[in-house]
Structures are given as structure tokens and as C-alpha cells.
Amino acid sequence: MKAIRILITLGGLILIWDLITRLLGLPKFILPAPLLVLEALIHHMGLIAHHSLTTALEILLGLLFGGLFGMISALLISAYAPVRQWVFPLLIGSQAIPVFAIAPLLVLWLGYGIAPKVVMGMIIIYFPVTVGFLDGLNRTPPAWRDLARLMQQSGQRSRFQNLYRLYRHVKIPFALPSLASGIRVATAIAPIGAVVGEWVGASSGLGYLMLHANARVQTDLMFASLLVLSLMAVSLYFLVDYALRRALPWQPDTGHDDSSQRSL
């Protein structure tokens, strides 16, 4: 049912697109018809695949490192007051700088390879992951914190070990649904970093390919690249969303309020 809905929506959009090009008689360098885009996609298959791999790698590495740094930061901010007081305001301030503005700097410092794109991705991904996880960690029900503290009083262990166990058994599991929300947001915006990085300066990648296609008025190739990029981003999102749902089966999910029946 879900698949049919998606197919109908996509088919409808393509139909409208096709109608627009026919009715308005737009030249193909302004808006190529869907069939022309498909043709370009098949014709440039090898080229697009090569550049897609670069972009996919950048997105995945950015997501991995940005996510890891985000999680570690959230844990440190939540557990240690000095980090919370000194470093956290800095992190929030850093988000006021547009990533687009520092992209040229990153390319200047890190070169034309994939490094500046991964860093761009990290910067974009880091924040939603940190904030999501931190919100979850800060929302441990107070009654549970009290109970855990009382239970730990009869132990003989050090403060650090008790803190570690509190996080391991109570706080982190409680925060996982929030972390999952942060990761979902991060996954959806992850391709931005890679593509912006490629626009500023790159030797390969879908953003690079699109820029060149645009300059040579190969609008059909540009659309084909865009299509592949969207497909990559959407499948990555659904893959991550599926994995997160599988990993957190106990997470309360009441679905949407307007649905008469619960769908899983």
C-alpha cells in the first residue's frame, strides 16, 4: 500500500513535469523532459556512478564522525560541569557561522580531496546529534535518578564508577529515543555538507559533476545527477530510520493522531 502510494505520487509528479515541458515548449537546456533525463542517466551511467561513490563516501564518513563526536560531546557536557560551562556555549555560538561561509576556508586548508567535504558534513551533522542526545540525557525521570542513587549507596565503588554505571544502565538507554531523533535529522541534512563542499572546490563528486554540467548547459546531466543524489539521500534516510526503529523496539510510538488504525 505504502509502495503504491509512493509510485502514484512519483508518477504524478513526472507526468506534470512532462506536461509542463510539452505545453510551454521549453528548450531542453532550461527544463529537459523526463525522458531526456533518463536518457542522460543511462548514457552517462559510468560517469555518474563514479562521482556518486565519492559523494556517498563523503556523506557516510561525515555522518559517522559527526555522529560519534556529537555523542561524545553530549556525554561530556551532560556528565561534567566544566565542559558544560566552558565548552557548550562555544558550540552553540559556532552554529551561528553559516557552513557555506567556511567551506572555502576548509578547501584552502584541507585541499580538493574528500577531507574538507567530510569535515563539512561533520559540522552540519554534529549539532543535531549533540542536542538530541543531550536533551535525552537531561530528561532522565528525576524519580529514577533518585532511585538509582539510593541503590548505589549500598555499594562501595568510586564516584566515577557509579556515574559510569548510572549512564550505562539508566541515563543512556533513556536518552536513546532522543538520540535517534537527532540522528534522523542529521541523516536528512547530511548530503548538504558534501555537496556544498564539492561546489566550492573538488575533483570528483556529484556536486562537482552538477556544477560542470550546469556550466556546459548540460541540463539533462544535471537533472540526472540530482536524481541520483536524491535517491541516495532518501534511501539513506529510510535505511537509518528502519535501523533505529529495530534497535529501539520499546520506544513508545503512538503514531499519528489522525490514523484510525495503527500501522507498524
Place this chain on the structure above:
Amino acid sequence: MGSDSQTPPIPTGSSPYQETAASKSGTGVAVDLYLDRLSFGETFIVGDLHLALQQGRITCLLGPSGVGKSSILKILAGFIPLPAKSHLRASDGAELAGRLSYMDQNDLLLPWANVLENVVIGARLRGEPPDVSRARALLQDVGLAGYETARPVQLSGGMKQRVALARTLMEEGAVVLMDEPFSALDAITKYRLQDLAAGLLKDRTVLLITHDPMEALRIGHVIHVLSGDPVTLSPALRPEGAIPRDPAADDLRHHYSKVMESLALSGRTDI
């Protein structure tokens, strides 16, 4: 899940001669608490309050909501620091911290962990190897044998609170603090759980906070009413007979009217 027919029966409480897993507890201890003045910021709650918990007995602190019952329990638990010119003493002179168990009105079960893991969470938090066989025996005592691998979401409210009771008993604390532990349950489940708790809490020093006069009369060895304006603690009421008592018994009716009288004196207009 969720249908009544699947709910396992609640045991009627252990007989006084039967050795249960719950009986294993730390050495008994009595507790003596004196509060000179308890207030939150500018809000005065209660002053000149003296509360004694007898060793191996259930002491009920009965009162309307908002009267400060939970604050007193939180002081005992150490969640709120002891006010100035007040004292909290254990009969053996040692620290009370580390010898307390706590049961909340919410089950506080971890939704991602199964029933058995929830019962042994105390040991996990202390980094000790959990005594799984004792946990199983306690689950048997609360009538939940066979539910070890169930998740909290699969259990009814009464079953969850029974798991919470097993987790509380799993902690070998000599003093058990219970904050309205059965208040969220329906009348029938509550009645059965009171029986169960009365049997399993034998030998422990218990402070039970409640706003239900029947609950206090059923399972309280000693009952204090906390009410009035300014709030005062009533003298100890000691209904006769072993717990759990029959609320319809004649001698209990006399205590019931006494309790109701103290509660009616509260005269609070802000409820």
C-alpha cells in the same frame, strides 16, 4: 496481552511460618527522625515533628496530598538534606545511607529491560554480580514466576507494581521507604497487593506513605496522621491484630472513625 484472564493470581501473602526469599534482609534497625522546621524556600511545611520507625514494623504516614508526607520520606532517603537543628538516627548508631530500599508510586521499571533485569538493576548499578536465583524466588513470591523475560509494556499496572515490589525487596536494605506504592492501582488489585506486601515486608522496618485510610488500617502496625494547619503529626495509633487486617472488623471501625476525625480536622481550603 492485557486481558484479565492472563493476569497471574496475586499470592495471598506468605504465611508467618514460611521462609520466603524476601525474609533475607539486613539486620533490623529502628529509626528516629526529628525535624525542627521543614520548609522549601519561603514555604513553611511542617515544624517540630518527631517520627519514630519501629524495628520490623510498618509505620504508616497518612495524610491528604500536599501536606508534606513525601518530603519527610525524601529526607529519610537523603534526597532532601536534613534541615538545621534536626536529627536522623538509626538505633545502632550507624549511618542510615546504604541500608535503604525505596518504592515509588510509579513502578519506575526500565522499559527496555525485561522483568528479571529490572529486579536485579540494583546490583547492576553497583557493579556486583546479580543474585539471579534470589530474584527468581522473589518473582515467585510476588506471583510472577514465568514472566522473567517479559517486558514491562506487556504487563498490567498491578503486575508492574509487583515487579517493583520484588525489586524493592531484592535490595537488602533494612529500612524500606514506600511512597504511596499502590495509589495508582484499582481497588481490587490494591487490596491484594497490600496483603502481599504485608507478608513479604515482614521483619523490615517500613515507612509507608499513603493517603488512603483503609490502606493504613489494613497493613500499618503504627499509624500517624499528618494534617492540620499548621501541619501536625498525630500521636501513634496502634490498631490491634496481625496485618493484613480485615477492614470490616469491629475494632477496626473504631480506629477508622478516629483516623477520619483527625483527617477532617485538617480544615485545609486549598485542596
